[in-house]
Amino acid sequence: MTTLTLENLNLRYNGGADHAVREFSLHVNSSEFITLLGPSGCGKTSTLKMIAGLIAPDNGDILFDDRSITHLPPEKRRAAMVFQNHLLFPYLTVRQNVAFGLKMKRVAAAEIQRRVNNMLDDVQISDLADSKPHQISGGQRQRAALARALVTEPQLLLLDEPLSSLDAHLRDEMRNLIINLQRQSGTTTVMVTHDQHEALHISDRIALMFDGRLGQFDRPTALFERPSDIATAKFFGCQNFLECRISGQRMLCQFGELHLSANSTAGIGAASEYKGTATFRAESLIVNPSQTSVNLCKAELLNVEVAGSYRKCQVKITRCNDNPVSAGEQEPTDDNSIIYLHCHARDINAYAVGDQIDLCIPPESIWIIPG
């Protein structure tokens, strides 16, 4: 099994004027499944192509098992890639497509047959082996493309948005297949996607990219629950941000003083008092909490949007922990008093726009981003 190390990769385009990737460094452990996640144009596919050898970096180094392979051509890297569009060769059958890499490596015919048959079984398309790509469905094509890559027993499996061309049902099936095959083969895998749910579901770790740079690189739960910066928090759907001053396990913001949990400040140093940004997810708020809860707030319901059995609401905080919102160090305005609340329909159905509601911001849901 192979480790992958990227050291200070840089890639420029438009004659060097713009950076596609800048100072990108990363270490992937053996047999690990990592995802390069980020918005369109952030440089994730360029990074994947540099790993595959399809694009040469302007500078920096790529190492497999601590051995530099930056100057090796793609065919010498043993990094098989599956593209967004399956890219099965249209003039070959499924079996011939899967056998392609082995044939290029001049593996003996009997061995090719054995390995291809096993792989077709693994991806459950043995009965389609003699079909041409245009005769099978999108999901089956993507299975064949995955089989074609895995049958070569690559050091590294590179997946470029392999699920994005599939519909929701097929995507789930294919995602589980990828997870199973990756676990079974232990192949170190790098996937590119812009779909955070896909990344959260499939990855051991996620490397979040913005504007060609590496943002947070951590386990999925860490990115989701403990973002290192506001951009990461926003990318994972956080909508509520409060500038605050933290002192011990309390924070002072425009809503007055709010209680924090011990974990809320785990992302910052040991200073006794500092400034930061508090964030909490819209779905973590509790409507009609018990009166013994802490961080109890009164809010005016401003807007309700139906999202299936859930409701997406905007509320304006008017009192918090029995303090009027003017008790905080910031002057409350129409903008910074409004927060987002996602809750089950049954919790909010009794209220109309303009009504006052009781809310709780649970201390354990608050995460402090330093700076």
Added chain:
Amino acid sequence: MPRLGRLRARKIRFQRLTPWLLLLPALIVIVPLFAGGLAAGLLRSFNYMPVIGLDSPNLAAYSALLRDDEFLPSLLLTTYIALTSTVIASLLALGAVLMIRRLNAGRSLINFLLQLNLTIPHLVGAVGIVYLFSQSGSFARLALHAGFINEPQQFPALIYDPAAIGIILVYVWKELPFIALILLASLQQGGEEFEAVARTLGASRWQVLRFVTLPNLLPALLASSMIVLAFTFGAYEIPALLGAYYPAPLPVLAYRKFTDVDLASRPEAIAISMIIAVLSLIFVLLYAHITRRQIEN
């Protein structure tokens, strides 16, 4: 209900007719001019012209052609010109495309030049070939000035020659960009991505060319070659301008027989045209077959 059913059936009939009605203006022009002309020609080649008393069709014109000393060499020469120019243009176009795609700069300029070439008439190319390659042309003069030859007649006869080099040169010059543009368009439809996949699967550059690029290009190459083959087989003006008198390519022979003072030669002229038409039709059908398979894939 029965009335509704009738209305529905009438609507369906009208919907089926609609494409034909829309095609009607084009059909009115094409059928009399093309199919009508072809049918009239076919009847004439069978010596069937009731207006002048020839009312018993026969194969006399075709059997006369088989006995004609000029026909077979002419057919062979035409086939040779068409095949040679098509094969050379195809191979050069393939090579050019493989080189062009490796260029980073200047790719769009070359694309423009290829497209520009399509707009220049064959006739202009023929004049250019005469100026450049004839024994009184620029290259002969250069060779004379350089001392390679002592008199212009020593320059190899590339025009009006039995090997039809001048004709082939014009066709290669003119058809190469046409084939290259079709190949470039075909490559742009995912060709480079297929090659990238192949390389990550362990294929060397040579293996990529052999197992990916060429199979990917083959349908477009065959289809464009068939069009060129059909055109060069039936084209008249270049062989007429640059060809030797004997043997003459089939279209030139047909024209000569058609304009012969002996009116009895006319059925033979039309029979030659029919042979050209049938062979061209075979090329077009092959083209259609290849294209259909390409679309299916």
